[in-house]
Amino acid sequence: MKISIKSGLTLGVATVLIATASVAGNHASAESKAVAARNAQMSIIAYSIGVLGATAKGEMEFDQAAVNSAATNLNKMATLDPATLWIAGTEQGAVDGSRAKAEIWSDPDGFAAEFEKMASASAAIVGAADAAAVGAGLGALGGSCKACHEKYRGPKN
Amino acid sequence: MGKLLRFLVLAAIVAAGIGWFLTAPDDLAEGFAAGHTPDAEAGALVFAAAGCASCHSAAEASGEDKLVLAGGRAFASDFGTFYAPNISPSVEQGIGSWTFEGFARAVTKGVSPDGAHYYPAFPYTSYAKMEAADVADLWAYMKTLPVSEQVSKPHDVGFPFNIRRSLGGWKLLFADSAPVMADPLSPDLERGRYLVEVLAHCGECHTPRNALGGLDRAAWLTGAPNPSGNGRIPGITPAQLDWSAEDLVYYFESGFTPEFDSAGGSMASVVENLGKLPESDRVAIAAYLKALP
Numbered sequence: 193m194k195i196s197i198k199s200g201l202t203l204g205v206a207t208v209l210i211a212t213a214s215v216a217g218n219h220a221s222a223e224s225k226a227v228a229a230r231n232a233q234m235s236i237i238a239y240s241i242g243v244l245g246a247t248a249k250g251e252m253e254f255d256q257a258a259v260n261s262a263a264t265n266l267n268k269m270a271t272l273d274p275a276t277l278w279i280a281g282t283e284q285g286a287v288d289g290s291r292a293k294a295e296i297w298s299d300p301d302g303f304a305a306e307f308e309k310m311a312s313a314s315a316a317i318v319g320a321a322d323a324a325a326v327g328a329g330l331g332a333l334g335g336s337c338k339a340c341h342e343k344y345r346g347p348k349n
Numbered sequence: 350m351g352k353l354l355r356f357l358v359l360a361a362i363v364a365a366g367i368g369w370f371l372t373a374p375d376d377l378a379e380g381f382a383a384g385h386t387p388d389a390e391a392g393a394l395v396f397a398a399a400g401c402a403s404c405h406s407a408a409e410a411s412g413e414d415k416l417v418l419a420g421g422r423a424f425a426s427d428f429g430t431f432y433a434p435n436i437s438p439s440v441e442q443g444i445g446s447w448t449f450e451g452f453a454r455a456v457t458k459g460v461s462p463d464g465a466h467y468y469p470a471f472p473y474t475s476y477a478k479m480e481a482a483d484v485a486d487l488w489a490y491m492k493t494l495p496v497s498e499q500v501s502k503p504h505d506v507g508f509p510f511n512i513r514r515s516l517g518g519w520k521l522l523f524a525d526s527a528p529v530m531a532d533p534l535s536p537d538l539e540r541g542r543y544l545v546e547v548l549a550h551c552g553e554c555h556t557p558r559n560a561l562g563g564l565d566r567a568a569w570l571t572g573a574p575n576p577s578g579n580g581r582i583p584g585i586t587p588a589q590l591d592w593s594a595e596d597l598v599y600y601f602e603s604g605f606t607p608e609f610d611s612a613g614g615s616m617a618s619v620v621e622n623l624g625k626l627p628e629s630d631r632v633a634i635a636a637y638l639k640a641l642p
Contacts, residue, residue, distance in 0.1 A: 234610075241609040249599075284579040291580065331603070334611060338604045338620065339411070341613025347580030 248327035372517025392490025429506030466516035475550035523563030541637025
């Protein structure tokens, strides 16, 4: 079989391209890893709010230790350092699974201020004495979720 | 040949005349809201349910500032970018010089006081079925709001959509005032239908549109692409959203989904507005959504 120089080169380039693509497929990019980490952060937030919500709604018996744990973890999730999580190039449309709006990067101070509101709203729930107090605290906390998701999160993909 | 040409010219003139007639702005019915004493307090609830502030407040406004209807928010679409106008009671820049009839015609017919068609970015096709008393109460309430002297920004819409008269044709084709959920309904469902289909205009975002921007009523509330960018506006019929009625009501008052994700995007201010309504209204909306096919 005779292979011309040109077709041989084409074959070579194609092989390299396929190899590169499969390497990229096997190893997640820095961007998609950051998005996965943020989604994990949001999962812990949703889980913890779930504990508080079930308590406020009366679906779960009031348990001081559980309320304190959930509120403390929420506070920790609100105070993670953003530098390695909200890296550039991870907005919605650029990375699968991201719903981050470009405003996060054009307005970093506003974005940080929303996390600060979440930090204080969650800290205020630590030590809540009964389900009604949890419910009241949850109102303020929910307001911070909504406010941030209004400005900085896009609709579901 | 001369005869044929004359005939064609005549036919064109007649067709243009009919077109002009058909695209003429509708007038308000005689005696609209006659005999009703406007109640500004009730109007505040109409204002919340209709979500006026969500679009007409300044872009960065939150809390009490949302009552300043200065306008300026941008709404990107396939047809261009629309900017919500100032509808504060400013005589110069807002709607302070309008009559009640002018306001009612604007809201229910999509026609400005000087007789121009509005773009359907303003959801008058939903508001068309607003009860006259509600329009009167809304007007009474809006007159109490703070004045803003912000100058309204012109829409950024290209040819041919910048020909306002063509919107008369659009209205003929797509402004369907028949309710989507057919009668007869229980009183609860009737209230829910009024809130969902008319005041809260849920279909404007949650129902897909055709190439000309008309709502596809056969796919009512089954979700649609986000007109302003990435992602999708979710479908909210029982086939797509398996939340219980209680889950829906809890979402409307707290903003939390059953998984304790939170409302965001445009829905955040919808939840804020729904929270101002009586509990019975949130229950009625949930009942309506659960009754969808």
